[in-house]
Amino acid sequence: MTHDFELDPRLAADTVAVADWPLSRLLLMNDARFPWLVLVPRRAGLSELHGLSAEDRPVLFAEVLKAGAGLKAATGAAKINTGALGNLVPQLHIHVVARNPGDTAWPGPVWGQGAAKPYGAAALEALLNTLRAAL
Amino acid sequence: MTHDFELDPRLAADTVAVADWPLSRLLLMNDARFPWLVLVPRRAGLSELHGLSAEDRPVLFAEVLKAGAGLKAATGAAKINTGALGNLVPQLHIHVVARNPGDTAWPGPVWGQGAAKPYGAAALEALLNTLRAAL
Numbered sequence: 001m002t003h004d005f006e007l008d009p010r011l012a013a014d015t016v017a018v019a020d021w022p023l024s025r026l027l028l029m030n031d032a033r034f035p036w037l038v039l040v041p042r043r044a045g046l047s048e049l050h051g052l053s054a055e056d057r058p059v060l061f062a063e064v065l066k067a068g069a070g071l072k073a074a075t076g077a078a079k080i081n082t083g084a085l086g087n088l089v090p091q092l093h094i095h096v097v098a099r100n101p102g103d104t105a106w107p108g109p110v111w112g113q114g115a116a117k118p119y120g121a122a123a124l125e126a127l128l129n130t131l132r133a134a135l
Numbered sequence: 136m137t138h139d140f141e142l143d144p145r146l147a148a149d150t151v152a153v154a155d156w157p158l159s160r161l162l163l164m165n166d167a168r169f170p171w172l173v174l175v176p177r178r179a180g181l182s183e184l185h186g187l188s189a190e191d192r193p194v195l196f197a198e199v200l201k202a203g204a205g206l207k208a209a210t211g212a213a214k215i216n217t218g219a220l221g222n223l224v225p226q227l228h229i230h231v232v233a234r235n236p237g238d239t240a241w242p243g244p245v246w247g248q249g250a251a252k253p254y255g256a257a258a259l260e261a262l263l264n265t266l267r268a269a270l
Contacts, residue, residue: 048215050204061196069185079225080183083218087234087242090214099222107222108247 004044008091011040014116016124018131023059024094026067028131031116032123034105035075035098037067037131046092049084060094067096067135074134085111139179143226146175149251151259153266158194159229161202163266166251167258169240170210170233172202172266181227184219195229202231202270209269220246 007025015027015038023043029036041060046052052060068080077098084094097110105113119127142160150162150173158178164171176195181187187195203215212233219229232245240248254262 048203048207049217050200050207050215052200057196057200058193061192065185065187065192068183072183072185079220079222080185081218081220081222082184083216083220083244085214085216085218085244087214087216109218109220109244112243 005042006044007040008089008093010089011038011091011093016128018128019135021063021066023056024063026063026135028128029116030118030124032119033114033117034103034110035071035077035127036110037071037096039063039067039094039096041092043092047086047090048092051092064094064096070131070135071096071098074130081109083109083111140177141179142175143224143228145224146173146226146228151263153263154270156198156201158191159198161198161270163263164251165253165259167254168249168252169238169245170206170212170262171245172206172231174198174202174229174231176227178227182221182225183227186227199229199231205266205270206231206233209265216244218244218246 015029018026018028023041024039025042027038029038041056064082068082072080075098077100079099081097081099086092099106150164153161153163158176159174160177162173164173176191199217203217207215210233212235214234216232216234221227234241
């Protein structure tokens with residue numbers, strides 16, 4: 001199934017690629033308001049977490065935890081928020097977001113809150129370098 | 136550590152107990168707007184998913200997937216939303232929410248959206264019976 005995988009065009013438009021992990025494509029949301037990763041298992045036709053195969057389940061969970069721990073270490077965030085929603089983009093994707101008291105959505109969720117604020121080119125490159133080193 | 140576990144009083148106030156699973160206490164949010172489960176691993180002092188022990192990680196993920204699949208089957212929901220936020224209540228807890236186009240928060244997230252609408256006693260008992268049978 002992996003060879004049938006294509007990243008949803010809305011996810012592609014909102015993100016930049018960080019890495020391909022064994023199961024997931026690791027993306028960074030181009031939104032400077034929050035350091036925000038998205039993991040997309042490279043499997044075609046998945047929309048619910050419970051649709052994962054028995055083999056893929058522990059791999060995805062390990063990747064989600066690795067992303068969260070690494071993002072927290074790299075950013076010094078107070079809290080990691082993790083979510084799989086998919087009400088707008090059905091392709092299974094897991095958000096891993098660094099949160100801090102005083103960020104523009106705190107203490108609410110980031111989803112559906114205002115418009116993304118794209119990174120400048122230098123800030124984006126610096127953050128990608130930091131994340132690739134930390135993850 | 137399990138014997139030190141105490142459910143956060145805010146979670147206790149907002150929910151009713153459904154079951155104790157091997158790792159998690161399974162709760163139902165008393166909010167008739169959305170069929171909404173919350174899983175709380177019975178471990179003291181946890182706040183991040185990546186703080187789980189290696190032994191507990193696959194158990195929690197299996198319980199989250201079981202809750203999502205069971206809730207979807209029991210309610211016929213269009214989509215399951217899964218999230219671990221913890222910006223207000225630091226005790227690690229995972230939300231598993233049944234979502235449908237036209238629900239009061241669709242397509243946004245349920246967190247931080249308006250006030251809970253408690254179930255009537257008969258509706259609550261019926262839903263608990265349905266969930267206990269499905270899960």
